[in-house]
Amino acid sequence: MSACSDKAMLLQGLLDGELDAVNAAACEAHLKTCEACEAEFRRLQALRGAIMAPAVAHRAPDSLRAGIEAMLAAETAAAPKPRRSVAVWAVGGLGGVGGLLAAGLAVMLVAPQVTEAGIDRQLVASHVRSLMANHLTDVATSDRHVVKPWFNGKADIAPPVPELSEQGFPLVGGRLDYIDGHVAPAIVYSRRLHTVNLFVWSAAGRPRAGTRTVQRDGYSLVEWTSGTLRFAAVSDIDPADLRQFKVAYVTHASDTPH
Numbered sequence: 225m226s227a228c229s230d231k232a233m234l235l236q237g238l239l240d241g242e243l244d245a246v247n248a249a250a251c252e253a254h255l256k257t258c259e260a261c262e263a264e265f266r267r268l269q270a271l272r273g274a275i276m277a278p279a280v281a282h283r284a285p286d287s288l289r290a291g292i293e294a295m296l297a298a299e300t301a302a303a304p305k306p307r308r309s310v311a312v313w314a315v316g317g318l319g320g321v322g323g324l325l326a327a328g329l330a331v332m333l334v335a336p337q338v339t340e341a342g343i344d345r346q347l348v349a350s351h352v353r354s355l356m357a358n359h360l361t362d363v364a365t366s367d368r369h370v371v372k373p374w375f376n377g378k379a380d381i382a383p384p385v386p387e388l389s390e391q392g393f394p395l396v397g398g399r400l401d402y403i404d405g406h407v408a409p410a411i412v413y414s415r416r417l418h419t420v421n422l423f424v425w426s427a428a429g430r431p432r433a434g435t436r437t438v439q440r441d442g443y444s445l446v447e448w449t450s451g452t453l454r455f456a457a458v459s460d461i462d463p464a465d466l467r468q469f470k471v472a473y474v475t476h477a478s479d480t481p482h
Contacts (some may be wrong), residue, residue: 226260227258227260227261227263227264227265228254228258228261228280229433231251234247235251235261235264237251239268239269239272239323241342243345245349245352245353245356245436245441247352248352249349254354292480295358314418343403343456344440344445345440346404348441348443348458350401350403350410350417350447350458351421351443351458352376352400354410354412354421357455359399360396360419361399361412362374362400362446365395365397366387366389366394366395366396367395368385369398371398372385375398375409377411379400379406380406380408381409381424381425381426381453382409383393383409383411383477384478386473386476386477388476391469391472392468393420393469393473395412395413396413396414397412398411401423403423403425403456406425407426408423409423410422410423410424414417415461415465415469418459418460420457420466420469421457421458422455422456422457422460422473423455423456423457424453426453426454427449427452427453434448435447435448435467435470437466439463442460443459443460444459444462444463444464446456446466446467446469446470448470448474450474450477455470457470457473
């Protein structure tokens with residue numbers, strides 16, 4: 225039993241977080257009714273997980289980069305060409321293995337930027353789906369002593385769950401989501417009539433210093449890393465309010481017993 229032929233590209237886009245919120249929601253709804261597509265999506269998830277496993281990663285030796293740079297320099301000196309992108313020039317200017325290695329190096333240098341944009345799209349899509357699909361919480365309570373232990377055994381991490389009602393962000397509950405290849409806790413707060421989703425997952429392999437504020441598709445994201453955890457708050461509230469939420473969470477998370 226094979227997946228629907230017209231859904232193959234959509235499944236890839238959903239997996240990589242490349243779909244907009246509407247198409248992502250439609251694709252997820254299709255997965256609930258089509259066993260073949262659901263099985264194919266799980267297969268793709270498993271394949272990506274295997275490829276991303278730490279045991280698979282292998283850092284190329286510094287001598288490889290030095291050799292590629294030397295080949296590029298020699299080619300430039302021997303036959304100057306009009307300036308083009310590094311990846312195109314490498315394939316056209318160098319033959320065989322040398323060209324492929326140079327192109328691969330160029331891809332490795334630009335890939336992190338694409339990945340960050342993809343994660344941002346995942347975060348916004350997950351936030352929108354939680355509002356559209358009536359699945360905002362798996363555990364609905366304002367009691368942090370219920371929400372935090374609920375994550376135990378369901379995800380690899382159990383983040384702090386401070387109560388922030390006095391700061392203007394009352395706790396609504398929590399649920400499980402899937403971000404950057406990880407099952408991720410999503411802690412839900414509110415701001416007047418608006419929802420704030422706080423996604424938390426492992427920062428391993430993607431360290432980030434400081435705080436990053438992004439606006440995408442009409443939504444605001446504030447992302448930061450603390451210790452081994454990465455946090456991303458998403459909402460349609462004003463970016464200044466979302467930064468205020470981040471400050472309140474970080475301040476009171478440190479006072480919350482782990």
